[in-house]
Amino acid sequence: MRQCIQVVRSFLFLACVILPVSVAAEVFGTVNFNFDSDQLDAQGKQQVEEIAQRLKSVNSYKPTVVVGYTDAVGSTGYNQDLGLRRANTVARALVAAGVSVDEIGNISSRGKTDLLIAVTTADRRNRRVTVGLAEILAACRSYREVQIPDTAAGDELQADVLQRLNTATSQRAQLQNSGRNGPAFQMAGAAREDCGKAAGLDAGSIRKIEYSKRCFCSFARLEAALQ
Structure with a gap:
């Protein structure tokens, strides 16, 4: 099972647990983080602003997918949580930058299970959050599952x-x-x-x-x- 965060209109992010769902997304941008940090630095804030401008300009019906990652240092459980905290930080920053809360559709963490750079040491390129637009369902049982507003x-x-x-x-x-x-x-x-x-x-x-x-x-x- 996978942890996720549901965005609500009060701009609070509530933890939830759902069954695994593969969410494919067209990546719009990446936000990088300092070691063992879930806070945005100057570069990260600039990256969020650029992504927010792109999201606001496309006017897409597809939900935004925000996925957090870590480097290989540390335990699997700790990094899963760290990736999720990073993803939440970016989601909140996107809302603060003017992205509609209704567009934030899926927030999740891959932890250290999907390294961008295959190294066991600390690497900023692996400490990232990707933001993209979801493709509609990799499979479905009923058309009613398809989330098209x-x-x-x-x-x-x-x-x-x-x-x-x-x-x-x-x-x-x-x-x-x-x-x-x-x-x-x-x-x-x-x-x-x-x-x-x-x-x-x-x-x-x-x-x-x-x-x-x-x-x-x-x-x-x-x-x-x-x-």
Whole structure:
């Protein structure tokens, strides 16, 4: 199980425990820390400010993912906690810099389990927090799990839906031509149908978000079936 922090409107960060979920993200920036510290130094404050400006400029519907890391010095448990404290520091600083609290979607720690530089000694490059925008689900059981807000309908969502539609259509054709008509072929058909419906609805349609969620979920199932 993995610890996480939930952001609430009062700008307090409450500890919680959830089942492991892989959150892939497009990294927007990195904040580095001094040894055994969870406080921002001058360079770290500048890095946070640059990331905040980027986040405020993209106007994305995707939630922000903040992940803390440490170097290899110290125990696994201590570093897991230190990484989480660093991630919380950055999340609070982003909110203070004007990033909407609603956009902070996932705060977690990888501790020393994912070193950027493979050394056993202290290295500032490993003492970091990454900030990015989450990809929507690596897999899902139901489209209702897909977290797309009702206000997300727009060019970015349409582009993501069209990309999945094109990929699903291409994958289905390849699977059909190769004679592979198993689960992946079926999921490619489902993703093509759901994404096609989502793409065909205009941004003002009350079903745009619902079918976009169906599209993302079917496409995630397709990706799982292809593995």
